[in-house]
Amino acid sequence: MSQSRQRDQERPPTLEDVAQRVKLSVATTGRALGGYGRISPATKERVLQAAKELNYHPNAIARGMKERRTRTIGLIVGNILNPFFSTIVRASEDTVSHYGFNVIVCNTDENPEKELAHAKILFERRVDGLIVAPTIFDNRRASEVVKDYYGKQVPTVFVDRIIRGIMVPSVSSDNAAGAYEATQHLLELGHKRIGVIVGKCSLTSMEGRIAGYKRALRDVGLEPDETLITDAIDVGVRGGYAATHELLKRQQNKPTALLALNNLLVVGALNALKEAELHVPKDMSLICWDDFELAAHLTPPLTVVDQPAYSIGSLAAEQLMKAITQNTKLEPLEVSLKQQLIVRQSTSRISSSVGSKKGARTKR
Amino acid sequence: MSQSRQRDQERPPTLEDVAQRVKLSVATTGRALGGYGRISPATKERVLQAAKELNYHPNAIARGMKERRTRTIGLIVGNILNPFFSTIVRASEDTVSHYGFNVIVCNTDENPEKELAHAKILFERRVDGLIVAPTIFDNRRASEVVKDYYGKQVPTVFVDRIIRGIMVPSVSSDNAAGAYEATQHLLELGHKRIGVIVGKCSLTSMEGRIAGYKRALRDVGLEPDETLITDAIDVGVRGGYAATHELLKRQQNKPTALLALNNLLVVGALNALKEAELHVPKDMSLICWDDFELAAHLTPPLTVVDQPAYSIGSLAAEQLMKAITQNTKLEPLEVSLKQQLIVRQSTSRISSSVGSKKGARTKR
DNA sequence: CTGAAAGCGCTTACAG
DNA sequence: CTGAAAGCGCTTACAG
Numbered sequence: 001m002s003q004s005r006q007r008d009q010e011r012p013p014t015l016e017d018v019a020q021r022v023k024l025s026v027a028t029t030g031r032a033l034g035g036y037g038r039i040s041p042a043t044k045e046r047v048l049q050a051a052k053e054l055n056y057h058p059n060a061i062a063r064g065m066k067e068r069r070t071r072t073i074g075l076i077v078g079n080i081l082n083p084f085f086s087t088i089v090r091a092s093e094d095t096v097s098h099y100g101f102n103v104i105v106c107n108t109d110e111n112p113e114k115e116l117a118h119a120k121i122l123f124e125r126r127v128d129g130l131i132v133a134p135t136i137f138d139n140r141r142a143s144e145v146v147k148d149y150y151g152k153q154v155p156t157v158f159v160d161r162i163i164r165g166i167m168v169p170s171v172s173s174d175n176a177a178g179a180y181e182a183t184q185h186l187l188e189l190g191h192k193r194i195g196v197i198v199g200k201c202s203l204t205s206m207e208g209r210i211a212g213y214k215r216a217l218r219d220v221g222l223e224p225d226e227t228l229i230t231d232a233i234d235v236g237v238r239g240g241y242a243a244t245h246e247l248l249k250r251q252q253n254k255p256t257a258l259l260a261l262n263n264l265l266v267v268g269a270l271n272a273l274k275e276a277e278l279h280v281p282k283d284m285s286l287i288c289w290d291d292f293e294l295a296a297h298l299t300p301p302l303t304v305v306d307q308p309a310y311s312i313g314s315l316a317a318e319q320l321m322k323a324i325t326q327n328t329k330l331e332p333l334e335v336s337l338k339q340q341l342i343v344r345q346s347t348s349r350i351s352s353s354v355g356s357k358k359g360a361r362t363k364r
Numbered sequence: 365m366s367q368s369r370q371r372d373q374e375r376p377p378t379l380e381d382v383a384q385r386v387k388l389s390v391a392t393t394g395r396a397l398g399g400y401g402r403i404s405p406a407t408k409e410r411v412l413q414a415a416k417e418l419n420y421h422p423n424a425i426a427r428g429m430k431e432r433r434t435r436t437i438g439l440i441v442g443n444i445l446n447p448f449f450s451t452i453v454r455a456s457e458d459t460v461s462h463y464g465f466n467v468i469v470c471n472t473d474e475n476p477e478k479e480l481a482h483a484k485i486l487f488e489r490r491v492d493g494l495i496v497a498p499t500i501f502d503n504r505r506a507s508e509v510v511k512d513y514y515g516k517q518v519p520t521v522f523v524d525r526i527i528r529g530i531m532v533p534s535v536s537s538d539n540a541a542g543a544y545e546a547t548q549h550l551l552e553l554g555h556k557r558i559g560v561i562v563g564k565c566s567l568t569s570m571e572g573r574i575a576g577y578k579r580a581l582r583d584v585g586l587e588p589d590e591t592l593i594t595d596a597i598d599v600g601v602r603g604g605y606a607a608t609h610e611l612l613k614r615q616q617n618k619p620t621a622l623l624a625l626n627n628l629l630v631v632g633a634l635n636a637l638k639e640a641e642l643h644v645p646k647d648m649s650l651i652c653w654d655d656f657e658l659a660a661h662l663t664p665p666l667t668v669v670d671q672p673a674y675s676i677g678s679l680a681a682e683q684l685m686k687a688i689t690q691n692t693k694l695e696p697l698e699v700s701l702k703q704q705l706i707v708r709q710s711t712s713r714i715s716s717s718v719g720s721k722k723g724a725r726t727k728r
Numbered sequence: 729c730t731g732a733a734a735g736c737g738c739t740t741a742c743a744g
Numbered sequence: 745c746t747g748a749a750a751g752c753g754c755t756t757a758c759a760g
Contacts, residue, residue: 012490012517014753025731030755037756040729055512060488062753065429065736068375072468079454086450090443093471102468102485104436107457121466124424126376148419153376237657267657293601293631299663378737389747394739401740404745426737429752 013054021050033058064126071101073320074122076115076132077159078235079107082264084290084309085133088159091313092131099321101128110135110200110235112143119146123153129320130156131313134163137204155323155330157316161204162334171316171335175205178305178339179212179259182287185303185341186257187220190350191285195228195255197243197265199235209261209289228255232265240268248276256350257285263292266302281348291342301344308337377418385414397422428490435465437684438486440479440496441523442599443471446628448654448673449497452523455677456495463685465492474499474564474599476507483510487517493684494520495677498527501568519687519694521680525568526698535680535699539569542669542703543576543623546651549667549705550621551584554714555649559592559619561607561629563599573625573653592619596629604632612640620714621649627656630666645712655706664709672701 019029024043031037032047033056050056064070073096077085093103104127106118112135122130130150150156151168158170186194196213198206214224230247232239240260247255260266266288270280278284280300288295291306315335323330383393388407395401396411397420414420428434437460441449457467468491470482476499486494494514514520515532522534550558560577562570578588594611596603604624611619624630630652634644642648644664652659655670679699687694 016753026754027732027756028730030753031730034755038729043729057484057488059490059753060485061425061429061434061490062736063755065425065738065753066755068736070425080444080450080457081447081454083445083447086444089469090445090471093444093469097470100485102470102489104466105453105457105469106461106466107454120421121424121464124421125466126423126425264657267661270661293628294658294662297631297634297662298658299661380737390738391740391748392746394737395746398739402745407745423737426752427739429737429754430739432752 012059013056014059015056017054018047018051018056021054022046034063068126069128069324070126071099072125072127073101073103073317074118074125074127074130074132075103075105076108076118076122076130076134077105078110078133078135080105082235082262083292084160084263084307087309088131088133088313088316091310092317095314095317096321099325101321108133108135110203112136116143116146119149123149127154128324130154131159131316131320132156133160134158135203136163137161137202137207138164140165151330155320157320157330159312159316164204167332169319169330169333169335171312171319171333171337172205173307173312173337173339175208175339176212176215178289178307178341179209180216181212181339181341182259182305183213183216185343186259186285186287186347187216187222189257189285189347191257192222193225193228193253193255194257194259195244195247196230197240197247197258197260197269198229198231199239199262199265200233201229201231206261209259213259225253228253232268235262236264237268237271240265241272242268244269244272245275248272248278255284257347258287260286260288263288263290270298280346282351285347285350287341287347296344298346300346303344303347304342306340306342308339311337376423377420378423379420381418382411382415382420385418386410398427432490433492433688434490435463436489436491437465437467437681438482438489438491438494438496438518439467439469440472440482440486440494440498441469442474442497442499444469446599446626447656448524448627448671451673452495452497452677452680455674456681459678459681460685463689465685472497472499474567476500480507480510483513487513491518492688494518495523495680495684496520497524498522499567500527501525501566501571502528504529515694519684521684521694523676523680528568531696533683533694533697533699535676535683535697535701536569537671537676537701537703539572539703540576540579542653542671542705543573544580545576545703545705546623546669547577547580549707550623550649550651550711551580551586553621553649553711555621556586557589557592557617557619558621558623559608559611560594561604561611561622561624561633562593562595563603563626563629564597565593565595570625573623577623589617592617596632599626600628601632601635604629605636606632608633608636609639612636612642619648621711622651624650624652627652627654634662644710646715649711649714651705651711660708662710667708667711668706670704670706672703675701 015026019026031039032044080086108115115135156168158168160172162170217224230243232243260269280286287303289305291304295302379390383390395403396408444450472479479499520532524536526534581588594607596607624633644650651667653669655668659666
């Protein structure tokens with residue numbers, strides 16, 4: 001296999017190959033095929049013909065090199081296995097593909113080191129824009145690299161969450177209001193001790209939900225019990241199971257209702273509840289975040305706080321595309337969409353029997 | 365905004381910037397930073413220092429241009445909102461990221477035109493490899509472009525399905541065997557009329573399942589009733605609903621059991637069954653493809669044929685990476701993983717009451 | 729309308 | 745070990 005200067009037959013044809021065939025300069029050939037500059041219809045026709053014969057396809061890398069743009073958007077999300085994120089990814093892809101852009105998808109698993117590594121590699125790839133669900137919540141914790149990368153080196157939109165102190169536009173939904181409404185719903189049903197299964201407290205999305213939860217309690221004169229809020233650290237099914245299990249072990253002031261802060265955590269919670277032989281909603285009311293196709297088919301159909309995930313993704317992508325294609329600065333928007341409480345059957349009025357199953361006395 | 369030759373302050377620093385600062389050639393500077401060629405430890409140190417000061421990050425596009433590789437894999441799947449595909453995407457990303465590769469994700473929605481458009485654009489981007497779940501099943505239907513692209517212009521691995529007549533390695537699971545086992549299970553429970561909710565008959569995955577289903581019937585002396593096989597065309601929830609609805613409308617030889625050939629179709633089927641007030645499994649047994657976290661929490665917990673989606677994705681990616689990094693040809697493997705029937709509670713022995721609800725008489 | 733030449737930011741023989 | 749130069753495959757002023 002000689003790596004000689006001669007055109008390797010393995011290589012796809014280049015503009016030069018086409019140019020030689022039609023006996024024109026690469027410049028003219030490029031103009032015919034690339035759709036830029038002036039070109040006579042006749043020669044254009046000839047070039048197109050030759051290109052087809054050679055099965056020529058322009059090299060986007062070379063073009064990107066010259067134009068200094070890649071028509072690629074980087075997507076940094078928690079985990080594409082979470083329907084909330086896959087919906088955001090799909091929405092983004094749908095949106096940017098209209099502009100001829102592609103997406104590179106990266107998963108952080110909510111790990112700041114992974115996020116940093118991905119951000120770095122996406123920068124090296126010179127993506128034209130970035131949509132990220134950041135794992136860090138505070139610019140003091142943000143590494144220098146991330147700080148002067150997001151929004152400065154490359155147009156960036158945050159989704160679902162933000163990093164405080166960094167001026168980057170964001171599209172998310174009103175977690176505090178959603179949690180307030182969910183908590184209020186439980187309070188109206190007579191629940192006073194409401195456990196919270198958090199994925200990772202430090203995410204501003206989670207934080208907002210906890211804030212809304214506390215505010216709802218305080219607004220009816222109840223002081224939030226911090227011990228009812230258990231951080232799973234892990235944001236997946238396993239974490240949800242562990243946190244719920246932990247919460248159910250306590251002997252005093254057991255919760256009569258649970259807030260599971262995402263749609264993976266709730267599966268873990270359901271597993272733990274089943275194992276403890278607690279019936280939903282008779283023994284335990286349950287609300288989770290993010291609606292999904294099957295939520296209505298579960299036993300019982302789940303009461304959820306729904307987030308407009310598709311809209312979050314498409315709005316973020318639209319913002320980004322506008323800024324990129326018009327070569328303007330991103331507007332410093334903080335879009336906050338509404339969350340919607342969908343009451344199904346996993347929540348019910350508190351019954352006097354709650355908690356007695358395991359012999360615990362409610363003391364308050 | 366003068367677009368002069370002068371270095372624009374907006375632009376990220378280049379190798380030349382670093383070289384100027386340390387008063388070395390770009391060649392040497394590149395060797396220090398790029399990890400290629402010989403370089404003295406002392407100068408390397410100096411260069412690294414300068415690079416850090418300038419916040420230099422190598423331009424992967426330029427490197428790719430020279431090295432003729434992008435370290436990017438194209439992923440063409442049906443729809444990332446389908447957990448089966450998002451699992452494959454996640455597995456692929458996990459695998460290729462170990463090699464410093466990224467993935468560009470494209471959705472076809474099982475539309476051959478979309479697939480073609482994506483394939484074309486990924487080729488122009490000169491991805492180093494391709495993992496695709498093809499929408500077409502037969503090379504006679506495959507466009508010329510696709511035919512001489514997949515596996516010829518770029519290393520390709522098919523997942524979940526194949527295109528017959530095109531020599532491209534594939535990783536899928538044994539659909540015929542899985543369907544055979546599922547059908548056999550239903551036959552053992554006394555079911556004889558088993559409806560099939562297909563997403564799109566032309567996909568080889570679907571085709572394999574139908575073949576297994578028919579073989580199981582014939583092996584017990586039953587002739588398959590083609591009218592029980594309804595193609596939703598649409599592979600999503602909506603399609604599943606429509607096809608099931610159609611099947612339930614028939615007056616004669618109503619099915620007593622249903623095979624829903626993917627995990628989106630089954631949701632539609634459940635919706636249709638609920639609407640028709642048919643109870644699973646009392647009035648209708650149900651088996652679907654692809655297990656998912658919540659399948660066990662549905663009412664009733666679903667009997668499923670599970671596919672090793674993560675393994676499919678990681679094996680395909682591993683094959684591809686091996687070929688790319690070792691610069692060898694892909695081995696012409698047709699990996700077929702085992703599918704597993706997981707019996708839960710959506711299937712039960714046929715009851716004499718089946719079908720009577722709507723007043724239909726079973727005639728056979 | 730067409731062409732010659734420079735340049736995007738790297739890497740890689742080839743010299744020294 | 746270091747440097748000068750060519751080249752990856754395009755696009756873009758600048759001439760003609």
